[in-house]
Amino acid sequence: MPKLNFSVNIPSPPQKLMEILLDHQNWYQFFQYLKNVSVIDKTENEITTQEEFGFVFHRLSHKIQQQTIFKIKDYSIEAKIVSGPLKNTTSKITFEPLPDGSKVNVYLDWNVSFKYKFLMPIIKPRIKNMIIAILFKAHTVIAS
Helix, strand or coil: CCEEEEEEEECCCHHHHHHHHCCHHHHHHCCCCEEEEEEEEECCCEEEEEEEEEEEECCEEEEEEEEEEEEEECCEEEEEEEECCCCCCEEEEEEEEECCEEEEEEEEECCCCHHHHHHHHHHHHHHHHHHHHHHHHHHHHHHC
């Protein structure tokens, strides 16, 4: 399955970035394809969400639903998609404190069902830039 690993420096502290990224009710401002998100279960170190995404590509529109479990640890967020076309996709985002912000390390291991492989050429080239844009949008929220 496709893997993606990269790091980026963001001029915001790790705790603030994590706080923004874990505020699921505000994800709409970061994910343009997100149509709905609801928190199904929440404990101190784990959150389960149900998400619905909608895509339009050359007059082709498609909606997908998925459920994701997020595990929160000191300066890291691990996620596993447990239902939907990306079932068993995992990610880990770690945040290293820097004097002027955070070094954010992203590890993504995709698992795409056969029915949705046609989306990979659309999604794969954009995912790294999308994640970096989300992190900088989170910084903008923190800075304002």
